[in-house]
Amino acid sequence: MFSRTLKQLGLAAALASAPLASAFADTTLEVLHAWPGDHGNYQPLADAFMKAHPGVKIEFRVSPPDYNEANLVVTRNAMTGNMPDVYFSGFSVLRPLIGTLSPRGQAVPLTPFIEAEGKQWLDENYSPAILSLGQVDGVQYGIPFNASTPIVYFNADLVKQAGGDPEHFPGDWEGMIALANKINALGGDVRGMDYSVASIESDWLWQAAIQERGGKMLSDDGKSVGYDNALGLDAMKALRHVAEATKMDVASSADSYKQAFFAGKLGFYITSPSAVRSFMETIGSRFQMRTAPYPLADKVNGRLPSGGNAAVILAKDPEKQKLAWEFVKFMTGPESEATVAKGTGYMPTNKKAADVLASFYSENPNYRTAAGQTGIAAPWYAYPGPNSVEIWRAQRKVIDLVQRGELSPEDGLKRIASETANLLK
Incomplete structure (x- = not known):
């Protein structure tokens, strides 16, 4: 072809x-x-x-x-x-x-x-x-x-075993959390989902968490953090909620949950659609892999980087x-x-x-x-100035701590906004 x-x-x-x-x-x-x-x-x-x-x-x-x-x-x-x-x-x-x-x-x-x-x-x-x-x-x-x-990749076999319907995969975060817990209940070393936002080498999923709520990374003049507000706090709380509610093993590297998915031990996670063909070829006939849309928090104003x-x-x-x-x-x-x-x-x-x-x-x-x-x-927002790489390094440390429950969403937002603002100067 x-x-x-x-x-x-x-x-x-x-x-x-x-x-x-x-x-x-x-x-x-x-x-x-x-x-x-x-x-x-x-x-x-x-x-x-x-x-x-x-x-x-x-x-x-x-x-x-x-x-x-x-x-x-x-x-x-x-x-x-x-x-x-x-x-x-x-x-x-x-x-x-x-x-x-x-x-x-x-x-x-x-x-x-x-x-x-x-x-x-x-x-x-x-x-x-x-x-x-x-x-x-x-x-x-x-x-x-x-x-x-970003889109969702899911193991249709695990979804079925957990009583879900692959033809009607949840279209919202609470629905995905509920399904993840049903997959967790299958037991053994099977896990429901992974959404370790700080595990990847870019801020793509962090920007998604802000933009899916209709937010901005920076103010229109590019001089201040655009999510140092209720919207940003909601995003932080959501990241913690997903990890806590699903008893998620917060990962420091994407490779761990990617390999678990390939092995048929992970229900679903979010990543780039550029891997559809390669994932299907890697998985082969071990299980049926399917994809689903990203579940926007704000379905009217939400966007994705x-x-x-x-x-x-x-x-x-x-x-x-x-x-x-x-x-x-x-x-x-x-x-x-x-x-x-x-x-x-x-x-x-x-x-x-x-x-x-x-x-x-x-x-x-x-x-x-x-x-x-x-x-x-x-x-995908590009920060002005020479510190974009350093900005993500600082941000991902905070996000990781929040998802692990070692830093509250409130303190996490204060820290991430402050560190980002300092690196913009």
Whole structure:
């Protein structure tokens, strides 16, 4: 299926872009993305693009291990004048990237390219929620390539054994807590759920806890903590409540509960949809794995932070920028997005991809869950200044103590707000 999709994708691009092939002959685009293990999402699409544009060569630079390291690489490149032509920037680091490049005149707004395509093209391909992920202060600097909002992965076999219905997985936190306790009651070394927010290497789930309540990480002026209020206290109390009510073994590393899930010993936990395919392949026939939407605390105003990245143009030469734009359009086009969604579980960022994926989603509902959350996708907030990594290090220590019951939610909120504010100065 994958190779057939790429063949169709390449043919469609060739027919649509034939006049461009000669214009960009013998041109090389240097491209950078993070996460070496994700290269399989990029190379086949780049190969299809090159097939559609004879004479054009896509060269990938060595992939840094994560988005933070990738931003450091690009920042160093900016100082030496050796930036990639296209860079897939993580949403969580896009703001500091533009903050570094813009004063030097090295950030390339995509507004002129989008306006040349026309409003109808824009409306047909990208929703406002998705486009917002690639914006900084309202300016479109990137087009989202892949996106993920947290979803629930659950063991359908354990749910059934506990008297639950996999077809009607709970859609709220109290329902999930009740189900987790039923799974706990199965006995042995089986556990109901894990929601150890401080166990992962980013603040993604912490931001989700704030944004699902309609809150903000910082004030609108970016100078003060946005959840130092009743909403933030509610989030802290909820984190403690989940851990206490389910007798959860609060984890310091995600690997422990991930391995328990693979072994069929954990009912459910929350993580990225990008792992749907790999999880299903790892689990095999040991049990039936299913996915469910994230249970928003505020179903009207709640949003979820989006992981993933946006394609950003950094080429200096105007002619090369035009080719880079064609590459960005191709990578975020409906066929490309459908291909990536099928190969991973990421929610597609192109609206037209839904039509391409209709039959696939019907046959593979685990992949459809993330796509259903596109309308509540919000930017993963990037803190201003150089201390974003230090901010999460301080925050996760507090969250861990609160979930373990070693610090009250009230004292936890005071501490996390104070430490975050100090690191923003």
